[in-house]
Amino acid sequence: MKAEIISVGTELLLGEITDTNASYLAGQLPLLGIDLYWISQVGDNRVRLVEVLERAWQRSDLILTTGGLGPTEDDLTRETIAEVLGEELRIDPILEREIQERFARRGVKMAPSNIKQAAVIPSAKAIHNARGTAPGWWVEKDGHILMAMPGPPGEMHHMWHTEVLPRLHQRATGAIIFSKTLKVFGLPEGTVGELVSPLLSSANPTLGVYAKADGIHLRFTAKAKSQQQAEEMIAHGETRVRSILGESIWGTDNDTMASVAGDMLTEKGLSLVVMEYCTGGLLATTITEAPDTSAYFKGGLIPYSNEALIAYGVDAKLIYDYGVISSEVAQAMAEVARLRLGADVGVSITGVIGPDELEGKPVGTMYIGIDSSQNKKTIEGNYPGDRFRVKRWVTNVALFELRKMLLALD
Amino acid sequence: MKAEIISVGTELLLGEITDTNASYLAGQLPLLGIDLYWISQVGDNRVRLVEVLERAWQRSDLILTTGGLGPTEDDLTRETIAEVLGEELRIDPILEREIQERFARRGVKMAPSNIKQAAVIPSAKAIHNARGTAPGWWVEKDGHILMAMPGPPGEMHHMWHTEVLPRLHQRATGAIIFSKTLKVFGLPEGTVGELVSPLLSSANPTLGVYAKADGIHLRFTAKAKSQQQAEEMIAHGETRVRSILGESIWGTDNDTMASVAGDMLTEKGLSLVVMEYCTGGLLATTITEAPDTSAYFKGGLIPYSNEALIAYGVDAKLIYDYGVISSEVAQAMAEVARLRLGADVGVSITGVIGPDELEGKPVGTMYIGIDSSQNKKTIEGNYPGDRFRVKRWVTNVALFELRKMLLALD
Numbered sequence: 007m008k009a010e011i012i013s014v015g016t017e018l019l020l021g022e023i024t025d026t027n028a029s030y031l032a033g034q035l036p037l038l039g040i041d042l043y044w045i046s047q048v049g050d051n052r053v054r055l056v057e058v059l060e061r062a063w064q065r066s067d068l069i070l071t072t073g074g075l076g077p078t079e080d081d082l083t084r085e086t087i088a089e090v091l092g093e094e095l096r097i098d099p100i101l102e103r104e105i106q107e108r109f110a111r112r113g114v115k116m117a118p119s120n121i122k123q124a125a126v127i128p129s130a131k132a133i134h135n136a137r138g139t140a141p142g143w144w145v146e147k148d149g150h151i152l153m154a155m156p157g158p159p160g161e162m163h164h165m166w167h168t169e170v171l172p173r174l175h176q177r178a179t180g181a182i183i184f185s186k187t188l189k190v191f192g193l194p195e196g197t198v199g200e201l202v203s204p205l206l207s208s209a210n211p212t213l214g215v216y217a218k219a220d221g222i223h224l225r226f227t228a229k230a231k232s233q234q235q236a237e238e239m240i241a242h243g244e245t246r247v248r249s250i251l252g253e254s255i256w257g258t259d260n261d262t263m264a265s266v267a268g269d270m271l272t273e274k275g276l277s278l279v280v281m282e283y284c285t286g287g288l289l290a291t292t293i294t295e296a297p298d299t300s301a302y303f304k305g306g307l308i309p310y311s312n313e314a315l316i317a318y319g320v321d322a323k324l325i326y327d328y329g330v331i332s333s334e335v336a337q338a339m340a341e342v343a344r345l346r347l348g349a350d351v352g353v354s355i356t357g358v359i360g361p362d363e364l365e366g367k368p369v370g371t372m373y374i375g376i377d378s379s380q381n382k383k384t385i386e387g388n389y390p391g392d393r394f395r396v397k398r399w400v401t402n403v404a405l406f407e408l409r410k411m412l413l414a415l416d
Numbered sequence: 417m418k419a420e421i422i423s424v425g426t427e428l429l430l431g432e433i434t435d436t437n438a439s440y441l442a443g444q445l446p447l448l449g450i451d452l453y454w455i456s457q458v459g460d461n462r463v464r465l466v467e468v469l470e471r472a473w474q475r476s477d478l479i480l481t482t483g484g485l486g487p488t489e490d491d492l493t494r495e496t497i498a499e500v501l502g503e504e505l506r507i508d509p510i511l512e513r514e515i516q517e518r519f520a521r522r523g524v525k526m527a528p529s530n531i532k533q534a535a536v537i538p539s540a541k542a543i544h545n546a547r548g549t550a551p552g553w554w555v556e557k558d559g560h561i562l563m564a565m566p567g568p569p570g571e572m573h574h575m576w577h578t579e580v581l582p583r584l585h586q587r588a589t590g591a592i593i594f595s596k597t598l599k600v601f602g603l604p605e606g607t608v609g610e611l612v613s614p615l616l617s618s619a620n621p622t623l624g625v626y627a628k629a630d631g632i633h634l635r636f637t638a639k640a641k642s643q644q645q646a647e648e649m650i651a652h653g654e655t656r657v658r659s660i661l662g663e664s665i666w667g668t669d670n671d672t673m674a675s676v677a678g679d680m681l682t683e684k685g686l687s688l689v690v691m692e693y694c695t696g697g698l699l700a701t702t703i704t705e706a707p708d709t710s711a712y713f714k715g716g717l718i719p720y721s722n723e724a725l726i727a728y729g730v731d732a733k734l735i736y737d738y739g740v741i742s743s744e745v746a747q748a749m750a751e752v753a754r755l756r757l758g759a760d761v762g763v764s765i766t767g768v769i770g771p772d773e774l775e776g777k778p779v780g781t782m783y784i785g786i787d788s789s790q791n792k793k794t795i796e797g798n799y800p801g802d803r804f805r806v807k808r809w810v811t812n813v814a815l816f817e818l819r820k821m822l823l824a825l826d
Contacts, residue, residue: 033432
């Protein structure tokens with residue numbers, strides 16, 4: 007079943023809102039084994055809407071539209087579908103009463119224009135909208151299905167789950183599409199692509215390589231009769247990829263670097279503290295975005311000045327001798343933080359976030375310190391880019407190195 | 417000039433990411449007076465990409481593509497443009513060297529496949545990518561312009577502003593569309609809408625009301641012969657809105673709550689420290705995202721446990737008597753942080769982030785403390801919602817209240 011999504015609304019083409027409806031629906035279709043080939047956004051313009059709908063009707067088996075079902079003149083989805091299918095719009099008296107009653111319940115006077123929301127065509131079945139006044143349309147004709155849904159995400163999501171998904175489940179071929187993502191850090195996209203290139207040509211499961219904020223994601227997508235079968239198909243590829251990339255793979259699917267490190271700390275019964283000089287709290291924020299953080303995260307210190315660094319207990323002489331941007335101070339920060347809060351592991355970050363160089367070190371120079379009673383290590387790196395990217399990158403490196411250190415504890 | 421946007425990437429059709437690039441670019445075109453008629457998303461599939469590009473080339477004067485410029489086999493935008501325009505790809509030696517040097521700087525070995533990012537066609541001019549390895553393409557042929565940009569938003573935004581916008585400005589003609597946004601906090605969207613309703617019917621400039629993460633945005637959009645004329649048209653409306661909403665308006669356009677507070681601190685020569693119990697560093701992170709933070713931000717303390725709270729200098733008896741979730745402890749946190757780092761202003765946050773209630777206080781209970789030598793105040797609030805929204809909300813309230821306190825110093 008070839009599917010197509012059409013999002014209707016001039017505000018989409020003015021950039022006033024981002025089309026989250028399309029990505030929401032796109033994420034739903036794989037579960038039904040339906041292939042999505044096309045997404046487009048079109049304004050409240052009859053000519054262009056007709057063109058888009060006609061093409062969709064020719065090339066797609068299932069067409070999902072959102073938007074353009076409102077009561078105002080510029081809401082044209084119903085009129086356009088009628089035109090494309092060459093059918094007549096007529097007011098459905100039952101729908102008309104429902105809409106009137108809805109306004110009555112809210113104690114609001116109904117604008118006459120709302121009546122157009124009660125219009126249907128012969129091959130359209132009106133679909134109840136529990137969250138708004140505009141009913142949807144389920145249209146079936148010549149082997150095509152067109153489902154017109156309202157634009158407001160709240161109304162659309164509810165209609166999708168209660169009315170559309172059950173209907174589509176009956177049509178679904180039985181095949182499902184299942185994905186699994188392996189998350190890699192520390193290798194550039196091109197290198198990862200080269201290393202796994204033998205698998206990139208596979209048709210089922212497919213393997214995609216994506217650069218993300220937390221590294222490179224490798225996504226297997228399998229089409230199969232059952233989820234179990236799909237998982238088995240993916241398991242083979244996963245084994246191969248893991249043998250190639252080894253410890254560069256830090257997580258899967260919904261894992262975050264913070265949740266992975268957090269789970270390991272919980273499992274080992276270890277507590278964590280951080281001291282971050284240049285990331286201004288991003289490491290602590292990232293750590294505390296994981297669930298149940300308080301089980302292992304004791305706290306953080308954010309010296310944003312040398313006075314603060316010293317006030318937090320870092321030896322002034324060390325700063326004088328080596329500079330704040332040094333592995334020596336990074337190591338001291340991690341140890342001081344760990345000791346003063348009586349934690350098992352301390353992680354620190356110091357570096358040059360920019361815009362200007364610091365202590366003669368270029369922007370992007372970063373030192374990470376990790377300190378536990380058994381291990382001490384510092385990591386040095388340099389990453390070009392804007393402030394935000396450098397902060398995010400060094401935060402990821404710190405969490406990745408923390409994970410490596412915790413793995414080594416086994 | 418008729419424009420069209422094409423976003424390339426299978427992950428868009430699997431619903432794994434939402435296409436923010438299209439809405440970003442759609443929001444930019446009105447400033448150039450360019451009409452956007454079409455947006456579509458297409459996967460990394462040669463056949464469908466060719467079809468979409470061919471149609472765009474026929475019907476649009478300006479085509480903006482994002483994505484598909486990466487180094488892996490499934491990145492097909494370059495190859496497809498070459499096919500549609502019937503031109504040959506060849507490696508540009510200068511681009512090749514640039515890419516190699518970029519890897520060298522990062523001390524990373526370049527995968528051979530990255531060379532394809534140095535490929536161009538005769539009618540394409542390579543556009544420098546300051547944030548990544550994939551150059552863009554500015555293609556001009558038969559009166560059409562096609563600009564291919566990388567998919568990662570950070571790379572695309574930077575290329576758009578530094579390379580594409582200036583080029584398009586030269587082509588743009590006649591009327592321009594200019595917008596100005598006023599940012600409001602502390603009032604619900606409905607209330608703001610009611611208050612400014614007299615202005616909502618205006619046709620030029622239009623006024624739009626949008627709920628955003630940092631409050632309610634009021635956007636004026638004027639169409640005029642010149643920017644100056646547009647600004648004058650908007651100035652009238654702005655005066656009216658400011659007389660209605662007064663101090664609830666905390667900023668405009670690119671202001672963030674942190675940058676606004678930061679500018680006031682810099683101007684008054686005051687330094688700032690924070691202590692945050694439940695937001696885990698989000699306040700400090702938000703503050704340090706503003707430019708030149710180190711001019712006024714001295715540092716932060718993130719107690720994520722009572723031991724840490726006490727270790728940082730908060731009186732254990734106070735915690736015992738009133739509990740951590742109290743205005744008394746909030747006030748003490750702000751004062752302790754300020755005094756121990758010798759800063760002028762201290763801001764604190766304590767509260768219940770969830771999932772469970774704490775000290776008998778429900779999730780969402782928040783106390784903010786602000787402490788300076790002249791003023792002390794605490795703000796109590798409760799905000800229902802998930803962890804992330806509560807953290808973001810209380811961080812916004814803290815910065816909004818800090819601004820109010822700084823205004824009162826005048």
